[in-house]
Amino acid sequence: MKNIIFLGLIALFLSCNTKKEKPVNSNMQKKEFVKEIQQFQYELNIHYSTANESPLTPEDLKDFRQLSFFDINEDFKVTASFIETPDSEVFEMTTTSDRKPLYRIYGRASFSIEGKEYTLNLYQNQQFMNTSLYGKSLFLPFTDLTNSVSSYGGGRYIDVKMPVANATSVVIDFNKAYNPYCAYNIKYSCPIVPSGNNVAVKIEAGVKRFKDH
Secondary structure (H helix, E strand, O other): OHHHHHHHHHHHHHHHHHHHHHHHHHHHHHHHHHHHHHHHHHHHHHHHHOOOOOOOOHHHHHHOOOOOEOOOOHHHEEEEEEEEOOOOOOEEOOEOOOOOOEEEEEEEEEEEEOOEEEEEEEEEEOOOOOOOOOOOEEEEEEEEOOEOOOEOOOOEEEEEEOOOOOOOEEEEEHHHOEOOHHHOOOOOOOEOOOOOOEEOOOOOOOEOOOOOO
8 A cells, every 4th residue: 555655646746747847848938939029020120210221101200119019929820831832933923013023932831720721822032032131031921811900901921931951841920920011101012912822810910000001
């Protein structure tokens, strides 16, 4: 009987220790995640408040303090399955002007949000593909059910880190979604979200709608 009690106490001790360790790692990961998104928001605000970089009109820039963001939400950071499309053709992407930048579908990312499955195209800009600034990122334009309500009506963009060779997954963080420059100033020419890159849920993450634009 004593042996049974002793073994039971050991099992309870180990169980308690295991339960204590998990939240520590989880909390650390969450803190790092929040810190990363806060840094993204900070850098975006700096960019928008810098006169020679900002897409804001001179009038809006005078009163600008910071952009509005949805609450940071880990549920909107997804690891998507990824299929590269090396044989896709280069095409002219439609924009809000006569400009026709060249893109190709670099790959397709499939993931689940709120119990629904989606597949979105990730695009590679052919003009910037060999530059140090944009060469390692892919362009993800998308629309969702927040458009024209709490986010910009024309959809939003995400810069996705290019997967390594032969990768079968890619991370998409909607907390890093930002508005096209057209959301702030009509002088800009912005890619229009291609049909099919729609997420039929409310992506309440990333940058919100700017004023009444």
